[in-house]
């Protein structure tokens with residue numbers, strides 16, 4: 527249809543999320559772009575010495591040993607392939623607070639401090655204490671997003687959740703019994719559909735989800751390096767196995783959420 531004289535044509539498309547009005551938005555946007563592009567890089571591509579430290583079936587976990595001011599801040603990158611679920615379902619269960627106590631075993635307490643929009647929340651979490659260190663808490667924004675599938679335009683969308691530490695005037699760090707950790711986490715999920723045979727309908731048996739989980743946690747204060755490395759070597763595999771099993775179980779008799 528031809529434009530009429532004087533008709534106003536919008537230059538930019540309408541915003542997809544009301545979160546863009548928020549003071550944190552520029553940081554959220556930039557962090558999501560960086561984290562997603564890093565998560566998409568293969569293990570070999572980074573050229574920075576990822577070492578495999580845990581493996582179980584399709585799940586592989588890599589780390590780089592790094593320290594900042596004598597504190598262990600080893601970046602982690604994990605990849606997993608899970609059958610029967612979609613990337614949207616994985617991200618939905620990772621992002622939404624209503625499921626968190628079901629799968630997050632290190633958690634003592636969780637509060638949503640702010641709802642920026644339906645796709646962006648600010649969380650305060652306290653975690654279980656690891657002897658002999660002080661108990662930790664974390665304050666972070668969390669953002670869930672659907673990304674276009676550039677390699678297969680007709681294929682399912684890619685989904686991501688990015689969590690990144692922030693501050694809040696009412697909850698300053700290291701104010702009570704907890705030491706504040708600093709975290710940057712990216713969960714990136716890509717669904718593959720194996721087309722059903724002609725005349726049969728699509729079921730969960732036709733789905734598989736490639737999950738990439740990247741995390742950097744700075745303990746924020748003294749914690750013995752050996753204890754810390756022993757804890758994450760145990761806790762990260764436990765988390766990814768338990769969380770993905772949880773999503774499979776939650777979705778098994780439900781309609782597929784693409």
Ligand code: 16C
Pocket residue numbers: 630632651653654655656659660662664689707709711743744745749754757758761762765
């Ligand atoms: O990404 C995950 N969960 C998200 C939603 O909760 C979110 C949370 C990240 C938590 C980051 C770790 C906070 C410190 C926890 C202290 C560990 C307690 C262990 C208790 C064991 C009885 O993004 C999944 C997170 C999976 C967590 C794995 C554990 C990582 C340990 C890293 C070392 C932290 C330093 C602790 C210093 C004493």
